[in-house]
Amino acid sequence: xxxxxxxxxxxSIVPVAGxxxxxxxxxxxxxxxxxxxxxxxxxxGWLRADLLSALTLLLLAGYxxxxxxxxxxxxxxxxxxxxxxxxxxxxxxxALIAALVIVGSALAQRRLVFASALAIAGGLGLIAVxxxxxxxxxxxxxxxxVGGSLALLLVGTxxxxxxQRQLLFVMACYALFRTFSLxxxxxxxxxxxxxxxxxLALWASWHATVAPRAVLPGWVQLVMAGFVLVxxxxxxGAGVVVAWYALLIxxxxxxxxxxxxxxxxxxxxxxxxxxxxxxxxGRVTVLAILLGxxxxxxxxxxxxxxxPPLGSAPVGRAGQVLALVGAAGAPLFVGTLAGPLVxxxxxxxxxxxxxxxxxWTGLLVVYNAEKEYVASLPIxxxxxxxxxxxxxxxxxxxxxxxxxxxxxxxxxxx
Amino acid sequence: xxxxxxxxxxxxxxxxLYPGGLFALGASWMLCRWLAWVARQRPACAGLxxxxxxxxxxxxxxxxxxxxxxxxxxxxxxLDLVVALGLLEWPYLRRGxxxxxxxxxxxxxxxxxxxxxxxxxxxxxxxxxxxxNLLTVPEAPVARALLFASTLLWLxxxxxILAIPRYVExxxxxxxxPQDWPLxxxxxRLRALGLMLIGMLALLGFASTLSEPWLTATQAGWLLPPLxxxxxxxxxxxxxxxxxxxxxxxxxxxxxxxxxxxxxxxIAWLA
Numbered sequence: 080x081x082x083x084x085x086x087x088x089x090x091s092i093v094p095v096a097g098x099x100x101x102x103x104x105x106x107x108x109x110x111x112x113x114x115x116x117x118x119x120x121x122x123x124g125w126l127r128a129d130l131l132s133a134l135t136l137l138l139l140a141g142y143x144x145x146x147x148x149x150x151x152x153x154x155x156x157x158x159x160x161x162x163x164x165x166x167x168x169x170x171x172x173x174a175l176i177a178a179l180v181i182v183g184s185a186l187a188q189r190r191l192v193f194a195s196a197l198a199i200a201g202g203l204g205l206i207a208v209x210x211x212x213x214x215x216x217x218x219x220x221x222x223x224x225v226g227g228s229l230a231l232l233l234v235g236t237x238x239x240x241x242x243q244r245q246l247l248f249v250m251a252c253y254a255l256f257r258t259f260s261l262x263x264x265x266x267x268x269x270x271x272x273x274x275x276x277x278x279l280a281l282w283a284s285w286h287a288t289v290a291p292r293a294v295l296p297g298w299v300q301l302v303m304a305g306f307v308l309v310x311x312x313x314x315x316g317a318g319v320v321v322a323w324y325a326l327l328i329x330x331x332x333x334x335x336x337x338x339x340x341x342x343x344x345x346x347x348x349x350x351x352x353x354x355x356x357x358x359x360x361g362r363v364t365v366l367a368i369l370l371g372x373x374x375x376x377x378x379x380x381x382x383x384x385x386x387p388p389l390g391s392a393p394v395g396r397a398g399q400v401l402a403l404v405g406a407a408g409a410p411l412f413v414g415t416l417a418g419p420l421v422x423x424x425x426x427x428x429x430x431x432x433x434x435x436x437x438x439w440t441g442l443l444v445v446y447n448a449e450k451e452y453v454a455s456l457p458i459x460x461x462x463x464x465x466x467x468x469x470x471x472x473x474x475x476x477x478x479x480x481x482x483x484x485x486x487x488x489x490x491x492x493x
Numbered sequence: 494x495x496x497x498x499x500x501x502x503x504x505x506x507x508x509x510l511y512p513g514g515l516f517a518l519g520a521s522w523m524l525c526r527w528l529a530w531v532a533r534q535r536p537a538c539a540g541l542x543x544x545x546x547x548x549x550x551x552x553x554x555x556x557x558x559x560x561x562x563x564x565x566x567x568x569x570x571x572l573d574l575v576v577a578l579g580l581l582e583w584p585y586l587r588r589g590x591x592x593x594x595x596x597x598x599x600x601x602x603x604x605x606x607x608x609x610x611x612x613x614x615x616x617x618x619x620x621x622x623x624x625x626n627l628l629t630v631p632e633a634p635v636a637r638a639l640l641f642a643s644t645l646l647w648l649x650x651x652x653x654i655l656a657i658p659r660y661v662e663x664x665x666x667x668x669x670x671p672q673d674w675p676l677x678x679x680x681x682r683l684r685a686l687g688l689m690l691i692g693m694l695a696l697l698g699f700a701s702t703l704s705e706p707w708l709t710a711t712q713a714g715w716l717l718p719p720l721x722x723x724x725x726x727x728x729x730x731x732x733x734x735x736x737x738x739x740x741x742x743x744x745x746x747x748x749x750x751x752x753x754x755x756x757x758x759x760i761a762w763l764a
Contacts, residue, residue: 285598288596288598289595289598348579348583351575351579352575352576355575355622356573356575356622359616359617359620359621359622362620362762364617364759365613365755365759367613367616368609368612368613371575371609371612371613372602372606375605376598378579378582379590379601382583382586382587382589382590383591383593383596384591385587385591439497440494440496440497441497447620447621451620451621452621452623452626453621453622453623454573454574454575454576454622454623455570455571455572455573455576455623456576457570457571457572459497460497460500460501460504460559461555461576461580463497463501464501464504464508464555464558464559465552465555467501467508468508468551468555469551472547472550472551473544473547476542476543476544
């Protein structure tokens with residue numbers, strides 16, 4: 080008897096197609112705005128896209144697709160909100176960005192989400208009002224980076240986390256890191272972001288260690304959000320890379336809400352390495368120790384659930400492959416996207432920590448302000464040596480096994 | 494890509510002979526025998542190796558192969574403290590806690606807290622996490638003292654981390670039967686050797702600074718690693734023979750010392 084074929088309905092395909100479209104636009108922009116921001120004269124500054132915008136689009140699409148896979152309903156709303164935020168990320172006008180953030184959040188129909196959007200919009204609005212410039216690329220816009228605007232943006236980010244809306248959190252991070260293209264943060268606000276991020280990472284990793292599998296991805300996402308805030312608080316190139324790598328591997332953690340999908344262990348361990356190395360490069364050793372502690376607790380939580388449950392082999396294997404790609408792709412991400420992103424945000428970044436990569440040798444290196452070597456992670460070398468050793472061990476074990484079975488066969492004749 | 498392949502081509506002696514390969518197997522076996530003798534335990538040996546053991550065996554072997562130890566030729570893709578510690582501990586953690594319903598966080602923090610602090614102290618002293626940088630003794634007296642104290646703390650926290658039964662608080666009470674020897678498997682021995690060698694690197698740096706007037710670089714490269722290695726193993730043995738209360742006091746004293754020096758060093762840098 081033939082199985083009835085369930086055809087995907089038009090209403091279920093369109094949201095996915097919309098998100099894939101957003102992904103393609105993001106990829107195209109990443110290519111176009113790789114060297115310098117894209118700001119056509121005819122748009123008079125209303126349209127402005129740089130690598131930060133392109134990465135935001137890619138992340139919105141990634142989180143959107145992961146949310147579509149994880150959740151059974153709300154696909155249309157996820158797509159519309161992602162596009163709404165995506166268009167906001169492409170705009171150069173602060174009022175338009177703020178308005179689109181509010182419109183996108185209003186669709187969620189939750190008070191907390193709306194409050195977060197209001198805080199983000201308020202922060203952006205305050206930048207414009209204080210500096211008198213509504214286009215963030217205008218030369219005088221940096222004057223708007225006052226304590227109030229940064230505080231509002233940080234509060235908005237915190238509320239987005241509390242509301243557990245990944246798309247809004249990505250948008251909040253976009254707004255937060257956009258401020259670096261206006262100018263540097265003052266020291267006390269960097270300190271606030273560092274303390275908040277470290278406290279969040281420690282608190283969440285402490286709880287993640289004993290959390291049941293069903294809620295573990297939520298705690299891991301909070302740890303990663305802590306690392307994002309720490310990345311902002313470091314206010315250096317290495318910090319930016321940490322924050323955006325954390326956001327980039329976020330969809331994999333979101334997918335792990337499906338019980339059969341494993342948590343991306345290797346990318347998370349690479350993230351911990353990045354965060355600790357960036358802290359040492361910034362000569363904030365206490366922070367490095369605390370982040371190391373948080374990373375250790377996170378590793379403990381991941382180790383507890385490292386063996387995927389049986390009976391879900393194909394999905395589990397796909398998750399393992401994606402995790403491996405996420406870790407092995409880190410040098411490619413840093414070399415081709417994060418490096419130029421740091422260059423474009425250079426106006427607001429300090430030289431205390433630089434994370435560079437050579438994509439073809441898979442080497443990630445962190446340098447300090449004096450351009451001295453601080454840390455290195457040779458991913459491809461580790462993979463290659465692992466494969467060589469595994470092959471050698473397999474061969475030796477095989478030979479021993481053959482010899483032993485030959486001896487066993489001989490034994491009855493004696 | 495070509496340079497990566499060329500570097501991998503140079504890595505063969507490291508993988509097969511020294512500091513990985515045969516040396517790692519021999520040295521880890523000797524370290525296991527020595528620690529068992531000191532702890533008055535029988536150095537039990539795990540059964541035959543199978544392919545299932547490889548995930549636990551390969552990461553520590555890679556760390557050992559990439560150790561910046563003379564007289565091996567230097568390798569352009571070195572490791573740092575975080576990566577080395579991650580590769581040494583991840584398989585162990587995974588094997589130890591995978592599938593556990595609950596984890597004793599307080600116990601684990603007591604075990605790993607001093608080690609993480611020592612790692613932070615080493616990183617602050619050299620302003621770097623690189624393992625090769627541990628061989629360089631900093632010039633500033635505070636940084637030098639911090640590196641030395643951190644190294645001692647690193648080595649002092651090893652009996653707990655390696656869970657040598659006699660010295661783990663609360664694991665032995667009257668009437669307990671014989672406990673499993675924790676270094677029975679090859680993976681555990683390689684991990685123990687890796688953790689000890691990281692502590693040894695900084696001592697090697699101090700030794701080469703002290704011996705600079707008498708030894709050439711080549712002579713130091715051949716002589717110092719075995720000498721300092723034996724000295725480090727002896728130090729580990731002394732720690733294992735310490736009375737438990739003295740061991741606790743020693744670790745706490747070093748923790749306080751490292752914290753004070755860490756703060757002094759940070760303040761000196763800021764000033």
